[in-house]
Amino acid sequence: MSTGLLKGKKGIIFGALNDQSIAWKVAEKAHEEGAEFVLTNAPIAMRMGEINNLAEKTGSTVIPADATSVEDIENLIDQSMKILGGKIDFILHSIGMSVNVRKGRHYTDEKYDWTMKGLDVSALSFHKVLQTAYKKEAINDWGSVLALSYIAAQRVFPDYNDMADNKSYLESIARSFGYHYGVKSKVRVNTISQSPTMTTAGSGVKGFNEFISYSEKMSPLGNATADDCANYCVSLFSDLTRYVTMQNLFHDGGFSNTGVTQEVIEKFAD
Numbered sequence: 001m002s003t004g005l006l007k008g009k010k011g012i013i014f015g016a017l018n019d020q021s022i023a024w025k026v027a028e029k030a031h032e033e034g035a036e037f038v039l040t041n042a043p044i045a046m047r048m049g050e051i052n053n054l055a056e057k058t059g060s061t062v063i064p065a066d067a068t069s070v071e072d073i074e075n076l077i078d079q080s081m082k083i084l085g086g087k088i089d090f091i092l093h094s095i096g097m098s099v100n101v102r103k104g105r106h107y108t109d110e111k112y113d114w115t116m117k118g119l120d121v122s123a124l125s126f127h128k129v130l131q132t133a134y135k136k137e138a139i140n141d142w143g144s145v146l147a148l149s150y151i152a153a154q155r156v157f158p159d160y161n162d163m164a165d166n167k168s169y170l171e172s173i174a175r176s177f178g179y180h181y182g183v184k185s186k187v188r189v190n191t192i193s194q195s196p197t198m199t200t201a202g203s204g205v206k207g208f209n210e211f212i213s214y215s216e217k218m219s220p221l222g223n224a225t226a227d228d229c230a231n232y233c234v235s236l237f238s239d240l241t242r243y244v245t246m247q248n249l250f251h252d253g254g255f256s257n258t259g260v261t262q263e264v265i266e267k268f269a270d
């Protein structure tokens with residue numbers, strides 16, 4: 001049910017690869033709530049073509065951009081302002097990739113050029129997006145910028161590998177840039193720390209199915225779905241959350257504050 005929460009808002013959504021992607025769900029909900037936006041993804045992801053279905057469904061334009069390239073981001077922001085007819089109100093950064101994870105390289109045996117690539121794609125790209133928007137004065141006052149994170153930034157989940165370090169860096173950028181952007185033009189910057197979710201990026205992590213079941217049992221409300229994550233993103237793009245900034249916000253059914261649940265204890269009963 002739409003309430004027109006984002007009516008008149010304009011944005012850029014990074015990271016919709018297929019209909020399982022969190023960004024895909026955010027685009028659907030943002031459209032339902034009246035927003036207009038540009039969709040973007042890495043040129044290589046475009047070749048799969050699925051994003052065009054989403055663009056059609058949401059009346060959006062697709063602009064390819066490699067989020068590690070400042071030149072691509074500059075072009076994306078210039079083009080988006082032209083297409084949308086002015087400054088933007090929200091950006092979703094929904095991007096993550098680790099070459100070490102992809103190639104099964106252990107955390108104690110990282111190949112550092114892969115580490116640097118993953119860091120650039122998963123974290124530094126967020127700084128690049130923010131810095132480019134900041135310099136171009138591309139975001140309206142009280143705008144909202146969000147990135148997606150995971151609790152491995154705070155606690156060890158061994159198979160998450162170097163993505164844990166990337167997420168720590170990502171969350172730190174939200175705090176640091178959130179300060180400067182808040183002072184300059186009241187733009188808020190946050191990360192959402194989402195439950196494990198069955199997507200292309202998620203399922204690349206070793207033992208992911210078992211991990212989703214464990215997390216489900218360790219969360220009083222159960223794992224938060226991608227659809228619910230999209231609802232949370234929409235609320236953070238809206239004017240109802242104007243004073244929330246520089247935060248890492250857990251959207252995880254209570255997992256982050258749970259030591260153990262009765263269901264998990266029972267698994268260990270003699």
Ligand SMILES: NC(=O)c1ccc[n+]([C@@H]2O[C@H](COP(=O)([O-])OP(=O)(O)OC[C@H]3O[C@@H](n4cnc5c(N)ncnc54)[C@H](O)[C@@H]3O)[C@@H](O)[C@H]2O)c1
Pocket residue numbers: 014015016017018020021022023041042045065066067068093094095096097121148149150193194195196197198199200201202203
């Ligand atoms: N799935 C989970 O369990 C989970 C949990 C918490 C947080 N997250 C985070 O949510 C975000 C979205 O991931 P998802 O689970 O929807 O998976 P996904 O695979 O659908 O999305 C990841 C996106 O990153 C894009 N990407 C990769 N390299 C890029 C580049 N150089 N430039 C631009 N885009 C690039 C991919 O094309 C893809 O669209 C990621 O930051 C991920 O770490 C996921």
